[in-house]
Amino acid sequence: MRPEAAELPPEPEAAASPLVSIRDLRTYYSIRGSFADRLVGREAGVVRAVDGVSLDIRRGEVLGLVGESGSGKTTLGRTLLGLARATSGNVDFEGQEITRLPEREFRAVRRRMQVVFQDPHASLNPAMTIGQSVGHPFQIHGLERNRDRLRLRVSEMLERVGLAPAEAYLDKYPSDLSGGQKQRAVIARALILNPVMLVADEPVSMLDMSVRAKILELLLALKHDFDLTYLYITHDLATARFFCDRIAIMYLGRIVEIGPAAAIYADPKHPYTRALLRAIPEPDPERAVPRDLPRGEVPDAARPPLGCHFHPRCPNAFEPCGWESRDLRELLEARWARDAGREGVEEEEALFGDLSALDVPSPEVRFPPPRGRRPEEIVAALERIRSQDPGEPFWKGVERLEAQDAHVRLDFHPPNDPRLERTGEVDVACHLYGSAPR
Amino acid sequence: MAVEARPAPRSPHGRARLMALGRATKPIREARGTARVMLWAGAAITLFFIVLAVFAPLISPYGFSEYKSGGVRFPQLAHPSAAHWMGTTVQSSDVMARVIWGAQTELEVVAIALVMALTIGVPLGLLSGYFGGPLDRALVVVMDALFAFPYLLIAIVIAFLLSNSSIGGGILTAAIAITVAYVPLYFRVVRNHVISLREEAYVDAARALGARPRTIIRKYVFFNVVQNVPPIATLNAADAILLLAALGFLGYGIQPTQGAEWGYDINRAVSDASSGIWWTGLFPGLAIVLLVTGLTLLGEGLNETLNPVLRRRRFGRIDFEPLPEEML
């Protein structure tokens, strides 16, 4: 099946070195500001989709890259495939640096690294038959010009992915196939050139429950037969469990935990990993809907939280996690949402007035009270809020709260970015485990 | 044991091509209701004019500029009669001959104009939409500027400029004038569609497979964009007939020596109408109305059958059979 493998016996060093080696990779997107912004020369925002990721993908393994939407997992995959430009950092693929390759030279890499996208309905050209689509890689790379031989190879590949007999599918159009069948054709197209690596970006999440297992099993069988290495991108830790040798958990552009799959499922370290695992619905009526899930949603990657990006949602956050001005706003808003309609809430809202002064991220907050109010009133209100819920992690971050020069002054512990550090079998980026100062 | 080689299947590639054709025309064959009526009525009218145009030398009793036959000059402004079914003009030409030869001129000009507008507008739209960047911005500005002018004005200016050049006031000039007016339209339609297609996963997949931009545009983008073109082109053809007639009417179109043209004839007929001579204007006018209607019906029919947004679903009657008694 793999002529190259026969010609080139694996060298011992090559077998040991990782297939893909990513170092401090950053992929930023600039967001186009409004026309008015550009007129006055205001800087448009930058989305840090991938923000300093380092990891290795070893030959023959399945690495699961897991995160919610907005975590940057898809962008990381696209950067690897050369579909998105890296802003900085390196990706070594089979010993070659590929982030700065011009498109023309990247074409050779693409014979070796292929992709399966999430949506099978959109991944095939509606104007090409299945046979044409699956055989197209040969024509793109000028590897097979004889049409009968091409048809034969396409047929073999289709039957290998379960689309048998191939004659029944070759001349069909994508619109004639079901979702699972389309995804099989997409897999056939990706593997027909014998790549060494496959990036599978949510390959089963658009499929019906009853089909997912079949496609996952097919991918596993093909990995074995074709001696492949997979990067399996998903939001679903349940399917990843069946599939992956190692798992990397991503949150807002960074990897927060990475290690052997067994270790991560047995003993998740990062509070985010734990939350992801807890949130998966279990078909077990004895279990109720979990109620201790992290609050809120993944924040805007253009304005990530200071310190650990997860701290605003983290139930275990404490002093060094990066508390800041925006956390105060969220605390107040969550409180007012919970008590909306109750007595005293509107008065409290009026006391604080406009909260937009808190939108500039900073660990040191100074804001004036609204007209006719004294800063001491606000400080007293905050103290009252603290006394009502002293267990709230936010208060651990507050170093100082006082009225000063007609302003409210609130200082937080200085923010501290957690770095990936080895804890047991896994690497985790969390102050709960690291050697960071408490 | 020797196994007999199976006979090779009869060229699977040729069969695939036939199937592709069958698939492309399926919505047309399956059109129902008003769309079907419009489609076929439009096609019949258009075909009628195409036959007139192609076989004009056989069908037409006389040449378009003939004013005598067998040494006998035709009467001037003669009523429709057995000899001249649609009467004659002040220059003694046969109105019917002018209408029939006119069909040839109109269709020739429109065909040339559409081919030129498509060959310029579609590739520019493809490139501009796929690559984006400065080229795209520059093209969009130019095309929008052209688009902002009334068609007729652009066509008049171009016709005027070209009529003084070596090309002269013939069919090609008229065709170029119309082309310039329509290129921006195709450019815009194609470019906008390409921009939306560029985000499709299958275009990304093609890039990931290592396809060159040329291949992606040709195989992945063009085929999916080109489906929009037939209805637009047909509707445009109708519009172009009117534009050509307007040019002719205003005296910027085909020169009378170069061919028969309905708009020009109507212009000449304006003065006749006041003296009760109706046939010189009526027949070319009817020809314009009929051909434009035919093309419009065909275009709208195509649009309704090919455009999934407009395609009206048909529902059959639903009758519920009585349910069996509940069995407990």
Next chain:
Amino acid sequence: MSVLQVRRLRVYYGTPAQPVRAVEDVSLEIGEREVVGLVGESGCGKSTLGRGILGLLPEGARADGEVLYGGRNLIGLSPKELRRLRGPDLGLVFQEPMTRLNPLSRISEHFRETLKQHESRLSDAEMRRRSLETLGRMGIPPTRFDQYPHEFSGGMRQRIMIALALVLRPKLLVADEPTTSLDVIVEGQILALLADLKRDFGTALLLITHNLGIVAESCDRIAVMYAGKIVEEGPVRDVFANPAHPYTRELLRSTISLETTELHSIPGAPPNLIDPPPGCRFHPRCPDAMRVCAQLEPVEKRFDQVRRVQCWLHGPESRIPAGGELPLEREAIGVADEA
């Protein structure tokens, strides 16, 4: 006491040829403050059933049977009468919240309009208080009341949609895949909110989903739908512990969760509903199929007040013709004959 009773409902979609029998002779009861989960593969008619209950069927569809609400049959009511019921009595939450919010209106305007339409006697201050309170329960702070839909994330929009349905205090809320496009943590948050509906708002909930995990965690009762029919119904605990219909069992086995130890899938795909298979509609895919299953429609078997199944495995034996219980011989299903 039941809020809503569906009796022998059929919903067909018209096509140029034969109609699609999307819902075929379905009966279902939803009790007060009860959470009922409706599950099945895509294309089995569960969304159609949800829409049929609310009278929200597309052009070309027809319904027959009874949907009894407050003593009235909703089938056959005029669109105007149905509109009056939808909102204050029957609420609906869709899968795609963005398409249901008007991008040009502030959140506050959405609420004012809804309340004006159905409870026009409320004062402005009262409307505001009720809106803020409902939004607050869903976790949307009052400071964001005057923002536009695009300023919210997907999860927030779904919360707003639910609040918009709940502000009228409906008796029954139909939620059609309300969390399918959301991330797993946000999905969990929203399910927790939905599970609290009965406590907070006294609302019954029909939760339509393809995810059995969601049903297990948040529903009291489950109805399993296959090819337009409810093939099994009962309390969630009983059905999950002891599925009576092979389809329910296979569906449970093919669900991938953290507890799953072995991958499993159901061969084949749901049938075409224009011309469904004779007998039991699941028989071509059923590992336990008997000869009778391909010939006769199964008779509904009621185990008790709340548990029922439509499957020949549960008899009645008196109706199975001689030799009918022998295993069914049929063609193998291809590997890729799937949904």
